Amino acid sequence: MxxxxxxxxxxxxxxxALRADGHQVIGVDLRDAAVCADLSTAxxxxxxxxxxxxxxxxxxxxxxxxxxxxxxxDPRQIIEVNYRGAVEVLDGLFRVLRGAAVAVSSxxxxxxxxxxxPISRGEEAAALADAGEYAGHLAYSWSKNALTVAxxxxxxxxxxxxxxxxxxxxxxxxxxxxxxxxxxRFGDAIRSYQAPIPRRxxxxxxxxxxxxxxxxxxxxxxxxxxxxxxxxxxxxxxxEF
Numbered sequence: 256m257x258x259x260x261x262x263x264x265x266x267x268x269x270x271x272a273l274r275a276d277g278h279q280v281i282g283v284d285l286r287d288a289a290v291c292a293d294l295s296t297a298x299x300x301x302x303x304x305x306x307x308x309x310x311x312x313x314x315x316x317x318x319x320x321x322x323x324x325x326x327x328x329d330p331r332q333i334i335e336v337n338y339r340g341a342v343e344v345l346d347g348l349f350r351v352l353r354g355a356a357v358a359v360s361s362x363x364x365x366x367x368x369x370x371x372x373p374i375s376r377g378e379e380a381a382a383l384a385d386a387g388e389y390a391g392h393l394a395y396s397w398s399k400n401a402l403t404v405a406x407x408x409x410x411x412x413x414x415x416x417x418x419x420x421x422x423x424x425x426x427x428x429x430x431x432x433x434x435x436x437x438x439x440r441f442g443d444a445i446r447s448y449q450a451p452i453p454r455r456x457x458x459x460x461x462x463x464x465x466x467x468x469x470x471x472x473x474x475x476x477x478x479x480x481x482x483x484x485x486x487x488x489x490x491x492x493x494x495e496f
Contacts (some may be wrong), residue, residue, distance in 0.1 A: 256469075257307050257314055259283040259294065259344055260321030264430030265359060268458035269318050272466045281307055283344075284321065289426030294321050294340030295332045304347030315354035316469040319344050322359065324432045330383050330394035337398035338374065340484075342405045345420070355473070357465045358406050362426045362484040364399035365492065372403040399424075403480055410478035419477045421468050426484025428456040476494040 261268035261282030282288035291301035291307030319341040323333045373382035383390050413420045482488045
């Protein structure tokens, strides 16, 4: 197994859950990982793929979890890591996958339609320039929407190869990424929002769903997105699913 974003938050919880099941796990992160690489750059993404391929000939599972939040000063980095970093690692390791893969998207992926997503037209740089103070939030939603679409666009090729690919879409989860957001200028907005289940998710809860999707009991689940958000999406969009 390989997990990006393995050093903290959801990624660390996934690593712990998989190792508890007896799997050998290759972690990929900026630091404190078997493979250290920066997924915000093309060279870093190539290094991440090469690093994993240098350690194994086959993978029975892959989780792309590395991500940045809306509070990051450069919104372009959010798109590079959350979208391009995830997709290029998925594609780069596809040929050695023999089991299943899960991409960690977000409930924010539902906040924009693909037809309205500037990433779909390669126009995200211009759109961010016009976004002002909302650039970080928009970059986050666009990146996670684009990641979910990329997963769904790959179902034919991956299914034919016998490799399942799905996304999980967490809401507010108590991670270092969320805590950094709470300390930013977006903190009050994050604190004021309450899911129908009135608490934040735990990384272990997201890891449990990912563990299931990687396993044999999920053998006919492919190309799906699973919201795990305490009911937030249903509250905001009760008729859209």
